[in-house]
Amino acid sequence: MSEVESFFKSAFSVDNVIFGFDGGDLKILLIQRGAAPYRGKWALPGDLVYPNEDLDTAAERVLEQLTGLRGVYLEQVRTFGAVDRHPLGRVITIAYFSLIKISDYTVTPASFAQSAKWHSVSKVGELAFDHNEILDSCLKRLKRKVRMAPIGFELLPPKFTLTELQLLYEAILAPPKGIDKRNFRKKILSTNLLHDLNEVQEGVAHRPAKLYQFDKDKYEQLVAVGYSFDI
Amino acid sequence: MSEVESFFKSAFSVDNVIFGFDGGDLKILLIQRGAAPYRGKWALPGDLVYPNEDLDTAAERVLEQLTGLRGVYLEQVRTFGAVDRHPLGRVITIAYFSLIKISDYTVTPASFAQSAKWHSVSKVGELAFDHNEILDSCLKRLKRKVRMAPIGFELLPPKFTLTELQLLYEAILAPPKGIDKRNFRKKILSTNLLHDLNEVQEGVAHRPAKLYQFDKDKYEQLVAVGYSFDI
DNA sequence: TGCCTTTGTGTCTTTGCAGCACAATAATAA
DNA sequence: TTATTATTGTGCTGCAAAGACACAAAGGCA
Known part of the structure; x- marks a missing residue:
């Protein structure tokens, strides 16, 4: 050869x-x-x-x-x-x-x-x-x-609760002490990339959580202006 | 075929x-x-x-x-x-x-x-x-x-001044407004990874700068204990 | 009606980052 | 020898973000 x-x-x-x-x-x-x-x-x-x-x-x-x-x-x-x-x-x-x-x-x-x-x-x-x-x-x-980058949402259904989102981050990042609920919510909501659907979970045996949706269009607009996601 | x-x-x-x-x-x-x-x-x-x-x-x-x-x-x-x-x-x-x-x-x-x-x-x-x-x-x-990661040092001679190091970071990162000298020195020295050689530049027509050396052994020890470089 | 489970929320403290000015040192030129 | 020039080395003060932390509200279920 x-x-x-x-x-x-x-x-x-x-x-x-x-x-x-x-x-x-x-x-x-x-x-x-x-x-x-x-x-x-x-x-x-x-x-x-x-x-x-x-x-x-x-x-x-x-x-x-x-x-x-x-x-x-x-x-x-x-x-x-x-x-x-x-x-x-x-x-x-x-x-x-x-x-x-x-x-x-x-x-x-x-x-x-x-x-x-x-x-x-x-x-x-x-x-x-x-x-x-x-x-x-x-x-x-x-x-x-x-x-x-806001890619975590690719793993969740279109409508999700903040707790679900947090569990996802915990599953991926596996931080030693978990993630603080209040701080996580503060940070994720401050991006203004989650759209509050004014809907809640149904059929759960406790206080139902609000449902959110990731606003991809808004994210892309922000990126075009130099925004960079960081959580 | x-x-x-x-x-x-x-x-x-x-x-x-x-x-x-x-x-x-x-x-x-x-x-x-x-x-x-x-x-x-x-x-x-x-x-x-x-x-x-x-x-x-x-x-x-x-x-x-x-x-x-x-x-x-x-x-x-x-x-x-x-x-x-x-x-x-x-x-x-x-x-x-x-x-x-x-x-x-x-x-x-x-x-x-x-x-x-x-x-x-x-x-x-x-x-x-x-x-x-x-x-x-x-x-x-x-x-x-x-x-x-402290890889910038790979581009510098073994002995270097803090100004040289800063110029290197500026050349690579090209930040819009340059890097603030005092803050850069504070941050880089706080890692304790630079060894002060107690030598100075020679033959320069101004106040000579001190020479430093990157302490690779120390860095590797720290990494083994969970340290992560961040500048 | 009371119980159980999970959601949603605010404040305080600490830490890290950004911004900023001037005296000290050595070579060189006058 | 003295003045000039160029560059080094250094500290403090806000400000913003991160971390720690506890309890009332909502809904299903027994």
Whole structure:
């Protein structure tokens, strides 16, 4: 094999850490591998990138094939390329994470996922390939990003209570002493990005909470004028 | 060509944004391309990744071939993989940045750089490929990272004055109104990571400044106990 | 009607950041 | 030797944001 040929005997894939939130725990969607290598092991959903496909597109495709969802929040994190990371050849992988509303995910529509299941990130065991390392990277990125951009809302239903929002932040950031309710509300409301819907929860056995909605248009207007979210 | 073969008809490269600081401007090292495509254009130093080479290693190799330097600060930033980003085929590239002491760089030791030259980042023109976009990403990353980790010192000589350090931060962060001298000194000295050498500048036509040195050992001890640099 | 659970709210203290001016030091020129 | 020039080194005062903290109000349920 010529040197030039050997350069091209390599491939790249995308792996996607798909985050969801069930009201208590931060979760990720894992698939159980049906084929070697690592048959039977849990792994991040991923696939080789098609020759004429952009990287982001490939990550979107992986997500859609697994969940049927399109247009969700997606972010590239970093690339893993250790020579021996894939037993069958030189495959580097570009890691992404996405944020979906867990209620939108119904059932596996497709294909390569014999079984897909939500796992609490705090209880993820040993994964195939270098996927634990990839997960760590993506989780770190999420922790940083969720404070610098209003992406947490991608994990919540359109209407939510302030308590739900706080639980989400606590699940992601896992601060040692929790978050102070009054200070959290003060800070989040002072952004003026939450729209008070003048509706309340129904069917709860206690004082019902008010429902809010994230005002994306307003956020984008502010960003255009130099605003930067910080929580 | 079979589908499997076509998956493997692709390659990956690394591109390295090499930052230096000359006391006033933040600079990057660019090479002028001697071959098509983009012959004659300035470009980031980069190369294909060898089949049996890790990504970080490839980035280090590119740097060493160009500067002769080893063991410098290096960080992966992100991966660029648009289908049409390379005119000759599907080549995705993993972008890195490195920080070197500009005085350590003497002359081009090697090879693929017909001419390498420092360019002020503020005066970089149109580059080959998508290298302007890559540069933007790396610069943004540097701006963020230099505030979260004591990496600025990688760009300065071992002994430096507080004014030099401040000029470096101003060159990187380019804050609208400059940085206040007293507040900067207060903050940087309060980290207790600068070792006062009890030496002063010599041969300057004004009051000589004290020389300091970054205490890397101390920093690493603190990090091990949960400290996080923030400036 | 009373009980249970969760929501919603204000104040005080502490900490960090921004803004600001002038005397001390060394080289150089007169 | 003295004056000039350039740059260093230093402290205080608001102001804004963050952290700590407790209790009445609302609704379902027994």
